Amino acid sequence: xxxxxxxxxxxxxxxxxxxxxxxxxxxxxxxxxxxxxxxxxxxxxxxxxxxxxxxxxxxxxxxxxxxxxxxxxxxxxxxxxxxxxxxxxxxxxxxxxxxxxxxxxxxxxxxxxxxxxxxxxxxxxxxxxxxxxxxxxxxxxxxxxxxxxxxxxxxxxxxxxxxxxxxxxxxxxxxxxxxxxxxxxxxxxxxxxxxxxxxxxxxxxxxxxxxxxxxxxxxxx
Amino acid sequence: xxxxxxxxxxxxxxxxxxxxxxxxxxxxxxxxxxxxxxxxxxxxxxxxxxxxxxxxxxxxxxxxxxxxxxxxxxxxxxxxxxxxxxxxxxxxxxxxxxxxxxxxxx
Numbered sequence: 001x002x003x004x005x006x007x008x009x010x011x012x013x014x015x016x017x018x019x020x021x022x023x024x025x026x027x028x029x030x031x032x033x034x035x036x037x038x039x040x041x042x043x044x045x046x047x048x049x050x051x052x053x054x055x056x057x058x059x060x061x062x063x064x065x066x067x068x069x070x071x072x073x074x075x076x077x078x079x080x081x082x083x084x085x086x087x088x089x090x091x092x093x094x095x096x097x098x099x100x101x102x103x104x105x106x107x108x109x110x111x112x113x114x115x116x117x118x119x120x121x122x123x124x125x126x127x128x129x130x131x132x133x134x135x136x137x138x139x140x141x142x143x144x145x146x147x148x149x150x151x152x153x154x155x156x157x158x159x160x161x162x163x164x165x166x167x168x169x170x171x172x173x174x175x176x177x178x179x180x181x182x183x184x185x186x187x188x189x190x191x192x193x194x195x196x197x198x199x200x201x202x203x204x205x206x207x208x209x210x211x212x213x214x215x216x217x218x219x220x221x
Numbered sequence: 222x223x224x225x226x227x228x229x230x231x232x233x234x235x236x237x238x239x240x241x242x243x244x245x246x247x248x249x250x251x252x253x254x255x256x257x258x259x260x261x262x263x264x265x266x267x268x269x270x271x272x273x274x275x276x277x278x279x280x281x282x283x284x285x286x287x288x289x290x291x292x293x294x295x296x297x298x299x300x301x302x303x304x305x306x307x308x309x310x311x312x313x314x315x316x317x318x319x320x321x322x323x324x325x326x327x
Contacts, residue, residue, distance in 0.1 A: 028279075030276060030279060030280065032235055032236075032238075032239045032280065032283075032284075033279045033280055033283045035235055036232055036235055036283040036284055037283055039228045039231055039232060039235075040228065040232075040283075042228070043228040073279070075275065102275055102278035102279050102282065102294070102297075103275075122282075123278060123279050123282040123283065123290075124278075124282045124287070124290055124294075
């Protein structure tokens with residue numbers, strides 16, 4: 001992961017030696033906040049080529065305007081920021097997404113990066129941090145707000161494996177161990193081991209608590 | 222001809238234009254916090270107030286009001302939490318008072 005923490009002005013992204021300035025699509029449901037962020041980005045010389053009020057509108061505008069970077073809020077009505085990241089990944093759209101959010105819990109940041117977000121910045125961050133994030137992701141790097149990075153690295157030590165996530169999702173669907181074993185083609189004993197590991201990693205005292213923690217952290221749906 | 226305004230002046234103008242809505246949001250959050258303290262609020266109303274607090278964070282952070290953003294963040298955390306220990310109840314009262322002051326001092 002590329003992480004710049006010096007808050008410097010945008011560096012160059014070269015194409016045949018010439019600087020290619022990032023073009024930005026801004027996605028935020030609150031019109032005043034959207035305008036405020038736009039003004040600040042433009043005051044730093046960045047080109048905002050479009051604005052959208054939610055993820056659905058953003059997807060249409062990405063196809064239409066082909067911005068190099070999407071700066072999106074996380075919590076929005078309709079298609080939210082996390083779902084937008086997933087859709088961009090699933091449709092293999094050639095754009096980097098920076099999530100700009102008031103949600104700063106490490107597990108949300110980690111989840112966004114796992115889904116394919118290129119950057120994550122707190123809304124409390126100074127505008128220079130957002131500008132740096134845009135510059136880094138436009139150059140193909142990844143960026144996490146320095147204020148969030150320590151907690152993200154700490155929490156990533158206890159990430160659930162893909163299999164543990166599958167087992168937890170099946171448990172959340174109300175399936176008993178025997179059925180989960182059949183569904184995933186593993187033994188019932190292995191299901192128990194996975195659930196035990198999930199409970200330890202999520203610091204849950206029971207299967208129900210583990211499911212609740214998984215839902216709260218948006219690890220499962 | 223009117224001279225072009227700096228972007229800081231434009232930001233302030235937007236803030237001023239939305240102040241009445243923002244003030245109403247603060248008022249709703251303060252009312253919800255006080256209702257928690259009185260033990261008289263439904264879960265749905267608490268969640269709605271937490272969403273208002275969340276929107277306040279974005280608005281305050283974007284328009285350079287870090288103290289309001291900080292209080293709104295504390296309010297959202299308290300509104301989403303089920304912890305009602307003595308320490309948390311004291312925090313609820315403090316945050317409600319701080320937000321109320323910001324609403325009336327602006």
